[in-house]
Amino acid sequence: MWHRDSDRFRLFTRRALMLGAGKGVLLTGLAARMYYLQVLESDRYQTLADENRISHRLLPPPRGLVTDRFGAPLAVNRQNYHIMIVREQTPDVRRTLEILDQIIELGPDTIERVERDVERRRSFVPVTVRDNLTWDEVARVGVNAPDLPGLIIDAGRSRDYPEGPHLAHTLGYVAAVSEKELTGDPLLELPGFTIGKSGVEKVYDLALRGTAGTSQVEVNALGRVIRELEREEGDSGNTVVMTLDLELQRFANQRLSDQESASAVVMDIHNGEVLALSSHPTYDPNAFTNGISHRLWNSLVNNPYAPLSNKAVNGTYAPGSTFKMCVALAGLEAGIITPNQRFFCNGHLDLGNARFHCWKRGGHGWMNMHDSIKHSCDVYYYEISQKIGIDRIAAMAHKLGLGEDTGIDLPNERSGLIPTKDWKEVQLGKRWQGGETLIASIGQGYVLATPLQLCTMTARLASGKAVRPHLTRDNVTPEGVTSREAEEFPELQVSRANLARVRDAMNGVTNELRGTGHRARIDIKGMEMAGKSGTSQVRRITMRERQTTGVLDNDELPWKYRDHALFVAFAPVDNPRYACAVVVEHGGGGSSVAGPIVRDLLQKAQELQSARQGISAADLPNSANLRRNPAQTNQDEG
């Protein structure tokens, strides 16, 4: 019996030791695995743990400001207060919202939406209850804070245009980033981030945008932020100083406001600075910042007067008689006409089977160059343009800045059209007809120009230099803002004497008796302007109309068949400083409708200048003295 037991025990001992050894091996395996994970692979897992734990968040930078040439704010960042609710911090979401509803109007729809949103999000995620609180509402919520657990007021920034509609076309507006605009810049993917969609906001978007800051936060597995580990503030966008003079701009808008549809440009003929750029009707860019309503958008798009379009830059019009300086200059420069050479106007000119009428039915009689501009005689131009030829006219037009982009810092500039023989053959596949030269010589037919181009043309005539318009005081690039060197524009390559003759003829238009623009003259000594009217047809006047009813007056026609009224001018005559162009769509006569507007604008520009005589150019703001923290210049309702 005993030996049996000891056999059994020996067997047991052997087996137990084998088992124990097996366990030892397994435990060693665990230790080895632990060593592998915690020593050999430790770095990799450390990184993975940090990736789990640390979340990088972008801090959107404040958008750069836009000011007028004297520093008046045109586009700023407004504190935008919104109220949010955190589910886990309030015992009863509905009850809290009902109390809030009594303090600031929410309405049942909002309460319902918030309740839905709150249910869908994690309990610690704030849900926006209302946006754009007034300061008064913020204060009322603040006072009642003890009754409103879980509500937080958050201040964001939204773009604000204090001048509202006054500068809509030039400044443009910002709005939420669309799918197409994503470039991979993570900033663009931030909720609520806005970028420039038109105007200066679009052109200088990168300079205005600034660079994002980052915040490193520790998050838990649910994404709740536990604490901030590191914060690096971004750089706010650059301040962009415009060449615009806010006062003149406001005046221009107001002056255009009694027209259906019109645009105006005022610029400095020496440096190309645009002082006012106005397009009427206009819209309020603030409506776009927080998302425009469908109704408002549709009404803007369907408005026959196209309020969204910046007509000064994007509208092209037959320049009509304002083109005559160009033709005359082309003739003088080519030596085809002399200043005193005369042509007889009997009211029309026959070419082949076609008869080309002068606007004055009885004719002007004998006309030299000076008189042809002063009286805007069409037949004179029919006569000389046949000799000059369309291609020489086109070359001069290009010299004066027509038919090509001015290079203005606005999006979608239209380049208008100056026809040539080649152009017609390539584009239309037809030969150029002699009659078409006649039509072009009075700025009709194929010829098209924008108001900005016409203003540039006038500035070039006045300065003799190839002036180019621009809108910012400084050179603004995506990298930043640098002072603009005093720009010396090249000479026009046109004889000074001929330029002086054309200018003198323009002086005749306004300042000589019986000049077509005499009634629109500036009657202040030293401020006189020299200009040229233009009335461009938008319809064909048939022979039948001439013979039966006679040419119909604009008043007798529906709005869209009326003539465009144009006027260009520079002032002061003796020592030109400003150029101006105004186009009133379907406004009627150039000298009677557009002329007075040009006169008022140029007079205002000069008055403002003399009022500011004390302010020297050095005192004007530029990048150096305006590049402060935009947050300080923000309009703060608080």
Next chain:
Amino acid sequence: MASGKFRIGEDPDYVPIGRRLLLLNWTLVLLIAALSGIGFAMLYSAANGSLQPWAERQMMRFAVGAALMIVIAVTDIRIWLRLAYFSYFVALVLLIGVEIKGDIGMGAQRWINLGFFQLQPSELMKISLVLALARYFHGLTPEDVGRIPLLIPPILMVLAPSALVLRQPDLGTTLLLIAGGGVIFWLAGVRIWKFALVLGSALAAIPIGWQFLREYQKNRVLTFLNPENDPLGAGYHITQSKIALGSGGLFGKGFMLGSQSHLNFLPEKQTDFIFTMLGEEFGLVGGMALLGLYALVITYGYVIALRCQNQFGRLVAIGVTSTFFLYVFINIAMVMGLIPVVGVPLPLVSYGGTVMMTILVSFGLLMSVSIHRDIRISRQGNDDGRN
């Protein structure tokens, strides 16, 4: 037996209670307390530096369990021998009971509420199976062990509860029952080729058994084989556990500073993944220390077994030690991604009352074996082994 005051009708092996308490393995008690203490600390950390909701309750359970452990330890080993089959029978009936209850529509409830404590029949079975098998093999001669018909009852004793537990479904406990039972067979001297045969046929049966697994169990195995396949689903647990351990490095991130654990990237950090948390906060050094403590306890179990003079005690000692080892190994191997996720807690450290009870009761038995190691017991279960 060495008692000088031997009297007729009295047990020659009787040891007074006071003496038994002296004979108690206080070193082992200390080791168990140390392991539980580590558990309390980790539960305190898991609750972000609070005794609530885990650490305090765990301490109370430990107090109750430790008292029970001592009572069991000082109870005569022969009483446990006599109760072996009975407790197995009770455990089996209870297992069937919860199974029927579950089928009737109570859902996957695996416990019976005793008011102060929820009794899990499967936990009771872990101990009862060891006792019953130990008693059965205690009664066999080495020749008997070689006779296959005599091996059939113990095999059924293992398979019946395993099948019931697998149905629950509780893969972890099933594994523990089969492996724990297998250990007794091995120690009783069943031939190696028989093990090989059973193992071989078990491997052949895997494709059949696969069909009986629930979808989530299949997923766990598949996920184990390729955790990157499902980084946000079932593989998430293993991946996050490995990240937590690995980022702990040599010395860890510090007590209560484990980012993976405290930011909730680590799932079930107070129960099955508590070792991960320890590894994250105390690094390789902490993990090795804990592993060392476990190794010491297991070694202690072997020493007790080898010093025991009766087969029943020896089998029980290695049986419970092996069950304890299996807990430790399966849990740690699981959190380190060596084996699939099976719901096995880390003994004495993980939060959970029933497992704490099971472990302390089994240590009570181990200590009872130790205290009564010199009692010889006949194959029939009588205490007249000297005839």
